[in-house]
Amino acid sequence: MSEHIVITNHWQINELSKANLSDLRIGIMRHGPMGEIAVTDKMPSKEQFEAIYEIGTISGESKQVRWLYDSARENIDSMMEAYDLREDGCVKIPSNPIDCYRYFVRADALFHSIVASAKCFIDKAELLLKTRFGESSESFKRWKSITAKSYDNSLVYALLYDLRNHIEHDFWTVSLVNHDVTAQRAGLAINIDNGLFGIKKLKKPLRTRLCKWSEKRAKNGETAWLSLGKCVLTYREMITALYAIWISEYIERATQCMEHHKEVLAGIPGNLLIWDGEEACSYSASGQLRAYHITETDFLDSLKKEQDLLESYMTSLLKPDSRAMAK
Secondary structure, eight states: OOTTEEEOOGGGGGGGGGOOGGGEEEEEEOSSTTSOEEEOSOOOOHHHHHHHHHHHHHHHHHHHHHHHHHHHHHHHHHHHHHSOOTTTTEEEOOSSHHHHHHHHHHHHHHHHHHHHHHHHHHHHHHHHHHHHHOTTSHHHHHHHHHHHHHHHHOHHHHHHHHHHHHHHHSOOOOEEEEEETTTTEEEEEEETTTTGGGOTTSOHHHHHHHHHHHHHHHHTTOOSEEEHHHHHHHHHHHHHHHHHHHHHHHHHHHHHHHHHHHHHHHTOSOSEEEEOSHHHHTTOSSOOEEEEEOOOTTHHHHHHHHHHHHHHHHHHTTSTTHHHHOO
8 A cells, every 4th residue: 555655646746846866766656557656765867857857747737738628528528418408508407496496507507617627728728838838939829829819700719718707706607598388498598688798807899799799699580699508519629629739739849858858768667756855745734755657658659649539539520410419
């Protein structure tokens, strides 16, 4: 058992920037990611530590962004599995008033989770690009250009992105519309006229866009509702495209780093760095040893595989029936 050792997340390796080599030892984890840990008496050389730290921070950042992206996708998938939103947000409503209320509240809660987790992913991905490549780099400029165009050209993206702060610091809910008690059916929607304009901090340019969109809908005899299902699916496609772009930027840097340190990493007799000592205690309330993952030499292959899966998914969205089949 290894309860006396804290196994850190991959992205926590930046904590080692404060570590002294004399406080580090090579560790070995056997039998999977949560297996038994053996701490050796071998201290890493300066060259080994630099290799572990440099590729480890890149690996950690990629795993953190993937975690945030997957969190947003899980929230979206949970909503699409819980509610049949393919027919423009028309859902079957429970007949019991209490069940109906809980059904509605759950949909709103899932939507709030989607908005919060997606914005967290977008903002962290942008921050890491800026930090690693620099604000004046082509990588960061390309990202900013794409996100700016997404915001300017997609009302759904702009609205869902800006809603995050409001649903966390204020109060707003999705709407239940076209409620047919007899048929026990209703629609889940973002009703532009129901609460959105009461949000004082809603940006003026977005307010203007919403007004123009609503006026256009009114001229066509339509209500100012955005289908919840269509909004969620559109947002899923857009954050997936952003994740694919983010990974493509990181693969080039990861390739350079892995090529530089591959031989050194391959010669390290373990898969963990164990940190002990006074500096390590600043990250622990109980003074436990801390274990940090040493990036595997196949890390780059896994990153490229992830890119291939994203590209396959994006290609599938171009098929005529992909939106109808999306769940």
